[in-house]
Amino acid sequence: YIAFVPAATTKGIVARARTKEREIQNKLDEAKSRGREIETVLSQRKSALPPDSIGPEALARITKLAQAGGLRLTGFRPQRAVVSPSGLTMYPYTLTIEGSFPATAKFARAIESTTKDIAVISYAATSSDAESSGVSATVGIALFGETPKPPKRTTTGSGSAGSGTSSAPATSAPTTRATNG
Numbered sequence: 001y002i003a004f005v006p007a008a009t010t011k012g013i014v015a016r017a018r019t020k021e022r023e024i025q026n027k028l029d030e031a032k033s034r035g036r037e038i039e040t041v042l043s044q045r046k047s048a049l050p051p052d053s054i055g056p057e058a059l060a061r062i063t064k065l066a067q068a069g070g071l072r073l074t075g076f077r078p079q080r081a082v083v084s085p086s087g088l089t090m091y092p093y094t095l096t097i098e099g100s101f102p103a104t105a106k107f108a109r110a111i112e113s114t115t116k117d118i119a120v121i122s123y124a125a126t127s128s129d130a131e132s133s134g135v136s137a138t139v140g141i142a143l144f145g146e147t148p149k150p151p152k153r154t155t156t157g158s159g160s161a162g163s164g165t166s167s168a169p170a171t172s173a174p175t176t177r178a179t180n181g
Contacts, residue, residue: 062111
């Protein structure tokens with residue numbers, strides 16, 4: 001069999017290229033819009049506290065929520081912080097609570113609904129023992145804040161950059177040279 005296919009015209013090629021360009025532009029516009037939505041949500045969730053106060057403040061608030069729900073907070077462990085290129089840092093924590101299953105599930109929901117800057121990122125419950133209906137729940141939470149700025153390094157201008165006690169000027173070449181002869 002021989003099939004005859006008409007040759008593509010310049011007009012058709014240009015039309016397909018323009019259609020493809022419009023599709024790409026629409027996808028780009030959607031991505032930018034979604035990015036703005038995400039930034040808005042993150043700015044609402046961002047903690048106003050300095051980075052070194054985020055953990056202690058979260059522990060105090062989580063402890064109050066646990067006590068109000070009749071739960072026992074048995075662990076609160078910080079995890080490795082995650083820094084985004086935009087300068088926002090996620091401070092994750094893992095906490096362990098003990099109580100009834102309904103109370104621990106309600107506690108996890110209460111974290112999200114009563115604290116705007118703490119997000120629940122995981123929840124797992126295991127039976128404490130066979131004799132009671134209690135569970136031990138592990139809840140992963142995250143707080144968002146500004147990335148701490150590195151401390152400024154000061155130099156005194158004398159000595160090497162690593163020590164401020166040297167009185168000799170810092171040079172890259174020796175001041176005297178040994179010769180043979």
